[in-house]
Amino acid sequence: MTKCKCSVCDCNVIHEEQVFKAKSEMLNDKVLNFISEFYKALSDCTRVKIINALDKQELCVCDICQLLNMTKSAVSHQLQKLKELNLIKSRRQGKQVFYALADEHVKQVFEISTNHVLEKLDEKEN
Numbered sequence: 001m002t003k004c005k006c007s008v009c010d011c012n013v014i015h016e017e018q019v020f021k022a023k024s025e026m027l028n029d030k031v032l033n034f035i036s037e038f039y040k041a042l043s044d045c046t047r048v049k050i051i052n053a054l055d056k057q058e059l060c061v062c063d064i065c066q067l068l069n070m071t072k073s074a075v076s077h078q079l080q081k082l083k084e085l086n087l088i089k090s091r092r093q094g095k096q097v098f099y100a101l102a103d104e105h106v107k108q109v110f111e112i113s114t115n116h117v118l119e120k121l122d123e124k125e126n
Contacts, residue, residue, distance in 0.1 A: 041085045042113075046070070046078050051101065051110050054088060058100035 027035075041047055046068070053059060053067055065075050079099060082088045089102045101107050 037085060038087070041082060041087055042109075044078070044081075046074075047082055048110075050075070050078055050082060050099075051087065051106070054099060054101050055107060055110055058091075058098045060096045060098050062096075064099070 042051070049068055050064060053064060059067070061072060061075055061079065064070075064079070065072055068075065079088065079090075083090065086102050087106050088099050090097050090099050092098075101110075
């Protein structure tokens with residue numbers, strides 16, 4: 001395996017126009033913190049599995065437990081975290097609670113991430 005040879009700038013030149021433009025286009029800290037929390041939620045494999053399971057259809061807690069071979073308590077804990085971060089939504093039907101992805105954006109982020117990873121894995125295999 002070859003090591004990546006990353007380039008490091010050997011000068012101290014500040015490109016003021018580019019810095020000013022980048023600074024004016026950056027999001028504020030509040031928004032960046034929410035984005036960071038969004039990605040933190042996806043840093044847990046169990047939560048990603050739940051997102052994956054909900055990508056095509058809604059499921060009740062019992063279905064998710066069966067699918068992931070986990071207890072209701074463990075799944076409920078992860079569902080609560082995902083719901084707090086507005087990544088999933090729930091609806092009650094009698095005694096059952098069904099979960100689905102919160103909106104199309106969550107679906108798109110998951111599917112784009114999946115495509116990116118699969119492309120990179122395919123590149124490594126070839």
